[in-house]
Amino acid sequence: MMQLTEKVIRPDELRSRLTDPGAGAYASFEGWIRNQNEGQAVLRLEYESYEPLAVKEGERVIEEAAVKFPILKAECVHRVGMLEIGECAVWVGVSSPHRDEAFEACRYIIDQVKVRLPIWKKEHYVDGNSGWVNCERCASHGEVA
Amino acid sequence: MMQLTEKVIRPDELRSRLTDPGAGAYASFEGWIRNQNEGQAVLRLEYESYEPLAVKEGERVIEEAAVKFPILKAECVHRVGMLEIGECAVWVGVSSPHRDEAFEACRYIIDQVKVRLPIWKKEHYVDGNSGWVNCERCASHGEVA
Amino acid sequence: MSKTLTVRYFAAFRERAGIDEETISLAANTTRDVFDLLKTRHRSSEPLRHCKVAINDEMADWDTPVNDGDTILLFPPVAGG
Amino acid sequence: MSKTLTVRYFAAFRERAGIDEETISLAANTTRDVFDLLKTRHRSSEPLRHCKVAINDEMADWDTPVNDGDTILLFPPVAGG
Numbered sequence: 156m157m158q159l160t161e162k163v164i165r166p167d168e169l170r171s172r173l174t175d176p177g178a179g180a181y182a183s184f185e186g187w188i189r190n191q192n193e194g195q196a197v198l199r200l201e202y203e204s205y206e207p208l209a210v211k212e213g214e215r216v217i218e219e220a221a222v223k224f225p226i227l228k229a230e231c232v233h234r235v236g237m238l239e240i241g242e243c244a245v246w247v248g249v250s251s252p253h254r255d256e257a258f259e260a261c262r263y264i265i266d267q268v269k270v271r272l273p274i275w276k277k278e279h280y281v282d283g284n285s286g287w288v289n290c291e292r293c294a295s296h297g298e299v300a
Numbered sequence: 301m302m303q304l305t306e307k308v309i310r311p312d313e314l315r316s317r318l319t320d321p322g323a324g325a326y327a328s329f330e331g332w333i334r335n336q337n338e339g340q341a342v343l344r345l346e347y348e349s350y351e352p353l354a355v356k357e358g359e360r361v362i363e364e365a366a367v368k369f370p371i372l373k374a375e376c377v378h379r380v381g382m383l384e385i386g387e388c389a390v391w392v393g394v395s396s397p398h399r400d401e402a403f404e405a406c407r408y409i410i411d412q413v414k415v416r417l418p419i420w421k422k423e424h425y426v427d428g429n430s431g432w433v434n435c436e437r438c439a440s441h442g443e444v445a
Numbered sequence: 446m447s448k449t450l451t452v453r454y455f456a457a458f459r460e461r462a463g464i465d466e467e468t469i470s471l472a473a474n475t476t477r478d479v480f481d482l483l484k485t486r487h488r489s490s491e492p493l494r495h496c497k498v499a500i501n502d503e504m505a506d507w508d509t510p511v512n513d514g515d516t517i518l519l520f521p522p523v524a525g526g
Numbered sequence: 527m528s529k530t531l532t533v534r535y536f537a538a539f540r541e542r543a544g545i546d547e548e549t550i551s552l553a554a555n556t557t558r559d560v561f562d563l564l565k566t567r568h569r570s571s572e573p574l575r576h577c578k579v580a581i582n583d584e585m586a587d588w589d590t591p592v593n594d595g596d597t598i599l600l601f602p603p604v605a606g607g
Contacts, residue, residue, distance in 0.1 A: 420537035
């Protein structure tokens with residue numbers, strides 16, 4: 156399930172949704188707000204999304220992961236609104252019988268979520284400026300997949 | 301830090317040890333007790349370790365991960381004693397600036413912990429039998445690295 | 446032939462356009478035409494290949510035809526996580 | 527030349543030997559010799575390449591020399607996680 160929220164993400168509560176008697180492995184990933192980006196000191200981050208399509212596209216990503224990898228359960232929650240340094244912006248959790256597929260599916264989901272969901276972030280810098288963050292692949296490869 | 305414990309593993313408490321204002325990524329892995337292994341219905345698992353060397357070797361694994369990958373913090377806790385289905389047997393957490401190294405270091409640590417630390421598990425089956433679990437690589441490759 | 450379209454702007458596009466949405470008449474056959482015409486109108490320099498588009502809440506691509514009455518969502522480069 | 531060694535058994539090895547540890551006199555130069563001699567003594571069939579060994583709480587390998595008074599830890603195939 157894909158979810159967007161304005162509230163603090165609680166990984167311990169989310170994790171409990173993924174339990175399954177057949178699960179031998181659980182992999183999770185969290186994106187945290189860090190105090191710098193590309194050499195600039197960051198004060199906080201503001202996330203905006205277009206929720207109907209972000210949820211729809213996120214559900215699609217999770218379904219794709221479940222087809223590609225033999226997992227049991229997978230979920231993703233993305234925070235929106237104003238976030239401070241250290242806060243969790245995104246959480247992905249996957250449970251599966253064995254660890255290979257838990258790691259691979261978790262990685263697949265976060266990679267796709269970052270480049271496909273209509274979510275944007277504006278960095279507010281310590282120097283008072285702010286700016287929308289360019290997409291990950293735009294900067295490095297000049298192209299979005 | 302590598303730790304062995306007879307108490308229930310609390311991922312939420314452990315996660316909080318890895319926070320860092322420079323951390324943009326957090327990857328974690330948990331091994332859960334599942335209800336079957338190689339076709340046999342499992343009732344519970346019993347873990348035994350030789351703690352002094354399990355801790356020493358675990359610390360070494362974590363240090364290796366920190367040399368190989370540009371991470372910020374990494375920890376591992378392994379449970380010992382009798383565990384029921386669904387319980388967490390091992391937890392690994394890694395924080396780092398970016399996600400590549402968080403995933404890779406987390407994977408490295410769990411892979412090494414499973415094959416290098418003096419820890420053994422005995423499966424208790426639903427049919428009343430029990431048996432020591434062979435090492436992961438013994439079964440698949442006939443050889444321990 | 447001119448079509449009446451509702452166009453919604455997000456994030457950097459919204460700030461650049463100074464509006465959340467507008468209903469306009471455009472001589473556009475595809476989403477690409479819409480993007481190009483509005484790029485000029487709002488003096489945006491973002492390359493199309495970094496952006497995404499949706500029609501009536503379904504993700505689309507840049508060759509998708511637009512029809513009279515459609516709502517076009519213009520997404521600047523996304524950056525989740 | 528015979529050496530007095532304390533040998534500690536773990537997990538499957540402990541169950542097979544029926545004891546936690548024993549102090550014995552063995553004509554052994556390396557950990558491999560210790561393993562081979564005790565394998566016969568305790569009728570174990572576990573191949574050496576699946577097992578691990580430590581001397582005085584330090585991981586060792588199967589060519590490490592053993593000295594009089596050493597404590598040898600014999601580890602059957604490990605399976606953490």
